[in-house]
Amino acid sequence: MAKPLVLSVLLILAVASTAAATTLTLHNLCPYPVWPLVTPNTGFPSISDNAVRLDGGGRGLVSFRFPPSFWAGRVVARTGCGRSPSHGCETGNAPPATVVQLVVHAEGAQDVAAYSVSLVDGFNVPAVVSPQAVGGGQCPALGCAADLNAGCPPTQRVFGAGGGVVACKGFANYFKERCPLTRTTPTDVEPVPQRCLAPGELKIVFCQAAMVDAAGEPGLIRTVVADN
Known part of the structure; x- marks a missing residue:
């Protein structure tokens, strides 16, 4: 009678070990520094003190450990923060901003991760999220590798202290046409399954070089990551 109990305990430990x-x-390939803001949804623990600066040009790289249980939150890249985010930032503390939405360890033993890049609140920094060391299923890279500030409609531009465009407020069709693998309205979803x-890692790259169709796999998207 003890054997089923032992097997159940071992299964629980195996699932917990994978989740842990x-x-x-987070990797910054932008030509400027970013200060990532990792915010848990209400009721979930923080995983970052949000004080780290990621230098540009690929030098900025940091990893955080998710809790071993269900967790949901968002990541935003702040820019123009001066000496530190406590001194104020030009973008990222409020819209418009690119928002990466993350869910990990959902559905119990299935250990499902869900992720998206939302431009519903506008755009400030190109961001692509892709799972690594996945345990199975469909894990497309999603997000936007284009700099949408460059062609932002004049009425939607946000200017920084140096006079350049540092963020773009919209419109939804402008974002969607250039970055179809993002969410641009509250009911929008990406056109890929x-x-x-059970991904071992969720990787967010700021200012990635490009996104391309996966060769020979119609309907799936993979990422060309400059640092891999």
Whole structure:
């Protein structure tokens, strides 16, 4: 009679061990520094003190450990923060801003991760999120590799202290045409299937070089990551 109990305990430990290994990695390939703001949804624990600065040009790289249980939150790249975010930032503390939405360890033993890049609140920094070391399922890279500030409609531009465009307020069709693998309205979804099982890492790259169709796999998207 003890054997089923032992097997159940071992299964629970195996699931917990897999979940505990999941990390969030942020890499900054932009030509300028960013200060990532990792915000848990209400009721979930913080995983970052939000004080780290990621230098540009690929030098800025940091990883955080997700809790071993269900967690949901968002990541925004702040820019123009001066000496530190406590001294104020030009973008990222409020809209318009690119928002990466993350869910990990959902559906119990299935250990499902869900993720998206939302431009509902506008755009400030190109961001692509992609799972690494996945356990199965459909895990497309999603997000926007284009600099939408450059062609932002004149009435939607946000200017920084140096006079350049540092963020773009919209419109939804402007964002969607250039970055179809993002969410641009509250009811929008990406045109690719997603059900990602047990990724060992969720990686967010700011200012990634490009996104391309996965060769020979219609309907799936993979990422060309400059640092891999």
